[in-house]
Amino acid sequence: MKRIAGILITSLAASMLVAGGASANGNKQPKLSDKEMEKASEIYFDRCSGCHGVLRGGATGPDIRPEKTLKKSLAKLEKILYDGTEGGMPGWGKDGLISKADIKLLAKYVQVDAPVPPAWDMKKTMASWEVLVPVDKRPTKAPNTNWQNYFGVVQRDAGLVTIIDGDTKEKIVTLPSGFATHILRTSSSGRYLYAIGRDGKASMMDMWASPPNLVAKVRTGIDARSIDTSKYKGFEDKYVVVGNYWPSHYVILKGDTLEPIKIVGTSGYTHDTNEYRLESRVASIVASHHAPEWVLNLKEMGTVLLVDYSKVENGTVTETMINAERALHDGGWDSTKRYFLVAANMRDTISVIDTVDRKLVKNIKVGTKPHPGRGANWVDPEFGNVWATVHLGEGLVSIISTDPSKKHAWTVVREWELDGNSLFIKTHDKSKYVYCDNTINKNKSNVLTIFEKNKPNAAPKEITFKKKVVHMEFNKDGDEVWVSLWDAKGEIVVIDDKTLEIKKRITGLDSPTGKFNIYNTTHDVY
């Protein structure tokens, strides 16, 4: 009996939760006071957890659990934190973002076992749920406006979403959303716009109300990034799903009220080495048009889940687990909406999932740390249908053939150079251009780079602004590109897609980031 029970007696460090644990060969874990732990956790959550994970198992950044960090001296850890790394970690000290004293604290903090964040279960979720406008108090028909050309504009640091009329360019209303609002998505009809905050707060806005209003909200966890809706025939506007970082789970909600229906955990084993990850983050979600399913991308596991929601009201959910690649992040559909292309950013890979045959088509090597957002689809004059991504780690547009009938299908058929790292790429069927921002290229963050689809070897055009440019979105007709100038006194600049001239500036926006045109978001136009 000893044999079994002997295994059970274990310090938390050696347990499956903080798997990894302290190395016997390394340095001793430092002691931190409760106050130090609190302060360090706060900085860590704010600056480090996005890439390394709250339990520090790594995904976009490397594994920095005590098992690893205890092999380094505190001085070495401080140096890394101060200067950054060639792998892409910012120089937190050098860039003036973290003080020297706090860097000393963080170096110690990453040598002690990570505190495990608390649960967020149905009880807490239900307690947070509020229907602000009941269904029977909402309009029964669409307004007499071109509401499908409304834009939801995220003012990230303010936790606000401003609805702007795409025709008049007037701000219609500004509504509260969660802290550091991450993305917006629409219901299948486009009527409802859903926001997800980094704090796990989901907000639902009704585009048929005049002005659009907040009709429901719910908090589904402590840390979240993704939200989407049921788009398959027969399930339009029925369900919403939120994908969480912590706790690692997804929550299915009713589409008209955000009433929570079911929570499904995502903790599990990495797809390749079958190691356990309690922290198994839902990085992104898209709604299938071919089945009543969502495609969920699990970062740590490298697994793509196809989640069948058609019987969720009986409590039944069916998950198909497809092995893809570690560090899954964001992605989008090809032009047929059959193939889903998702970036495994630490692995310099785009994984292609066939949602009809329900399998991995291919892991395609691209540049360093691809970051497509949802990517961009167009017809290349030589290679036909293509989809493209930019990269966090190098100035490169990787262009992939998405035509399965071609012999070059699912290979990088073309590469465009950028002068540095980028966040987003965007185009529209009606546009002859492909737009890339340079947000994280320190020398050119205020420049928009514009390639021409039919002149793929020509040097790109550039538009230079006075501020950092981030994220592009087209209007419904596909003849305007909206870009954000990102600071506390930010604005949106509307560019004429034909002439590349500035048509309009929409000012008075606090840190505008993502912009989501109702029609294009509903129909996955990108």
Added chain:
Amino acid sequence: MKRIAGILITSLAASMLVAGGASANGNKQPKLSDKEMEKASEIYFDRCSGCHGVLRGGATGPDIRPEKTLKKSLAKLEKILYDGTEGGMPGWGKDGLISKADIKLLAKYVQVDAPVPPAWDMKKTMASWEVLVPVDKRPTKAPNTNWQNYFGVVQRDAGLVTIIDGDTKEKIVTLPSGFATHILRTSSSGRYLYAIGRDGKASMMDMWASPPNLVAKVRTGIDARSIDTSKYKGFEDKYVVVGNYWPSHYVILKGDTLEPIKIVGTSGYTHDTNEYRLESRVASIVASHHAPEWVLNLKEMGTVLLVDYSKVENGTVTETMINAERALHDGGWDSTKRYFLVAANMRDTISVIDTVDRKLVKNIKVGTKPHPGRGANWVDPEFGNVWATVHLGEGLVSIISTDPSKKHAWTVVREWELDGNSLFIKTHDKSKYVYCDNTINKNKSNVLTIFEKNKPNAAPKEITFKKKVVHMEFNKDGDEVWVSLWDAKGEIVVIDDKTLEIKKRITGLDSPTGKFNIYNTTHDVY
């Protein structure tokens, strides 16, 4: 940012892992030395964890996490441990199984946070994997014996399996299996016999070898209870699945070598209240004959998983989650092998799963703590096809109609009284009797109770032995019942099913428990 990070700073007690945590209103957690923790963990694992769980969230027994236990005084906890409860907990002190000093220790132990057992991932699993006889060194045809009438007999406390020839009643060979071997299952052809130990060790024996031999073994976790094989057409003898208690996961292995293929975690949310359970034990497994699927029963979650294994070699597994009832334990097929009946023992419920329409048919209330093993199927003279269970908590056979065409389908159509609690029930198509043991009825543990199918209102017959009787199994032809007399100098008694007379005694067995006839196990005859 404080708002978010504030939530992150948390003691382990309040974290999602040991969800529940210490009550602010209750007593203070006592302090135990490392040595005391080790000793208490050992006793707890041995005596308590089966019902309460290693993390103590409860399933067959109640939730006894510190949140609950700190509301009680140490004196009250000691009294419960000593005397037992009416709910079915043994009087550990009263029965002389745990000393007074150890009871004092255990009372304190359950007031402190449960130590979390370690991980057991692919690396450890692979390191434990051994092929003792390679596939190309094994016989290519079946022996000239009636090998389908072999029995695998578990000698539980010895960690051994003895293969006995059902025709000659001779012991052929005794092979090592895991600690406290729990059950045996066969491959679809019957050729291979698989054992699973409570310590997570799976062993594979070849019935075609003369004598049968151990051909492969692997350890898939620290604590396990269930094993089964792929039985669907086209997948015969291809895969094995082991269901674990800790870590809470299942492991898919190759059927011919036990080579590990994939580990899938089962931690998640309870089906009804959506609370998180890191400890989410796989209680039992059966292989579907209608699809390339296993039916896995998750104890804490109350969820039945249909696991599609047809694409596992591409890394793809599909899980359909069906909400059933908490505290799922063991169960078996109805006579058509379409409906799976599983006991939710703490909820006094049998959950019926339709594996063709892939849904819960009904939760049927039965007696106190049903414990069917795999149950027993026969044709009742009045009600037609029925399936029955005995109970851990009362002397009762609950007989359920399994004929969906009848208006009384899925109701308890008949109850037979027993004199006390029971572990197992068994019959065979060719038998006119239904056999029940009384293993946990202190006054009659040495008695076998025998009901007659066609005289359902008649008083049962009894056979009295000199020792505790446990578990019954038929031979291939269905004309003999084998029962175990369970102690260190145990034996198997072979009873003539027609005359109820003893035909043979097979002696010299250490703590014989389960017996598994190759043919009946392969074909789910019960």
